[in-house]
Amino acid sequence: YHAKLERDRISTFSPEFDINTVERLQLLADLRTALDTGQLHVVYQPQTDLTDGRVVAVEALVRWRHPERGLVRADEFIPLAENSGLIFPVTAFVLDTALAQVARWHAAGLDVRMAVNLSARHLSDQGLPQQVGAALTRHQVPASSLVLEVTETAILSDPARADLVLHALRRLGVSIAIDDYGTGNASLSYLKRLEIDELKIDRSFVSNIGADHHDLIIVRSTISLALALDLRVVAEGIEDAETVTALRGLGHVIGQGYHLGRPVEAPELERRLGIAPVSDTDAAP
Numbered sequence: 001y002h003a004k005l006e007r008d009r010i011s012t013f014s015p016e017f018d019i020n021t022v023e024r025l026q027l028l029a030d031l032r033t034a035l036d037t038g039q040l041h042v043v044y045q046p047q048t049d050l051t052d053g054r055v056v057a058v059e060a061l062v063r064w065r066h067p068e069r070g071l072v073r074a075d076e077f078i079p080l081a082e083n084s085g086l087i088f089p090v091t092a093f094v095l096d097t098a099l100a101q102v103a104r105w106h107a108a109g110l111d112v113r114m115a116v117n118l119s120a121r122h123l124s125d126q127g128l129p130q131q132v133g134a135a136l137t138r139h140q141v142p143a144s145s146l147v148l149e150v151t152e153t154a155i156l157s158d159p160a161r162a163d164l165v166l167h168a169l170r171r172l173g174v175s176i177a178i179d180d181y182g183t184g185n186a187s188l189s190y191l192k193r194l195e196i197d198e199l200k201i202d203r204s205f206v207s208n209i210g211a212d213h214h215d216l217i218i219v220r221s222t223i224s225l226a227l228a229l230d231l232r233v234v235a236e237g238i239e240d241a242e243t244v245t246a247l248r249g250l251g252h253v254i255g256q257g258y259h260l261g262r263p264v265e266a267p268e269l270e271r272r273l274g275i276a277p278v279s280d281t282d283a284a285p
């Protein structure tokens with residue numbers, strides 16, 4: 001029996017797979033070092049209320065300054081971190097950095113919410129609500145200023161446990177957003193249970209509504225459904241002015257995307273928003 005397992009395993013091995021595995025293991029080892037030596041940092045992307053043009057929230061996105069590979073994007077190493085358990089210290093770092101940042105912005109008069117991404121693993125971690133509560137207290141940030149983004153897929157990987165964690169988070173006063181909405185399964189059944197406060201419509205639907213009539217219909221009906229359920233709506237992936245114009249006609253929508261502002265380090269966001277610099281500690285070395 002073991003011999004058969006071994007044979008099956010070997011038969012699926014391709015040289016390409018092998019190299020990727022070695023590379024992934026190396027990157028994983030490097031990520032451990034990165035956490036210990038301060039190679040991770042956080043960039044911030046504005047979310048703009050399209051009805052009045054005001055920045056109402058900011059999403060924290062992690063970046064890795066790798067000594068040899070240069071800047072590594074989140075989607076290149078977050079999946080790795082998720083499979084290894086390193087996602088826990090990564091999220092703790094992002095949450096702590098983002099809350100310290102939003103506390104400084106609040107003190108400087110910039111009233112924005114801060115959005116932080118969670119992974120599936122966190123939704124089965126019963127200790128998470130307590131950890132989030134402690135971080136809010138430590139930085140003296142009101143819970144209503146924190147948005148935690150989760151995907152449908154993450155919720156559905158263990159819905160019963162996810163419900164417990166999300167419920168406890170909401171009791172703290174934190175809001176929950178469904179990220180990449182529309183790309184997972186069973187989205188409507190989850191909406192019906194309403195343990196959420198915000199829908200972020202995935203950029204694959206949003207970015208092309210100016211040209212693709214079907215995308216426009218999908219986005220329009222998603223917005224009206226979400227607003228009717230009293231949810232906040234964020235449209236992701238806005239890459240041009242036409243998309244802004246189209247969305248404005250569809251109701252009260254918050255926009256996020258390269259056209260409205262790329263993810264940038266805190267001092268640059270402060271320059272762009274015209275507030276006095278308060279974030280010299282986050283400046284690039």
Ligand code: C2E
Nearest residue numbers: 061062073074075078094117118119237238239257258263
């Ligand atoms: P997400 O949470 O859906 O974040 C939005 C992603 O879309 C970001 O990529 C952002 O840079 C990109 N984006 C924003 N506007 C536009 C646009 O107009 N056009 C296009 N093409 N892209 C746009 P990023 O930073 O590479 O992050 C990728 C994903 O990695 C995130 O997707 C999120 O799922 C995950 N991630 C990022 N930071 C963290 C983190 O701190 N913790 C966890 N657990 N996951 C994170």
Ligand code: MG
Nearest residue numbers: 059117149179
């Ligand atoms: Mg997100």
Ligand code: MG
Nearest residue numbers: 179180200236
């Ligand atoms: Mg998203």
Ligand code: MG
Nearest residue numbers: 075151179180
């Ligand atoms: Mg995503």
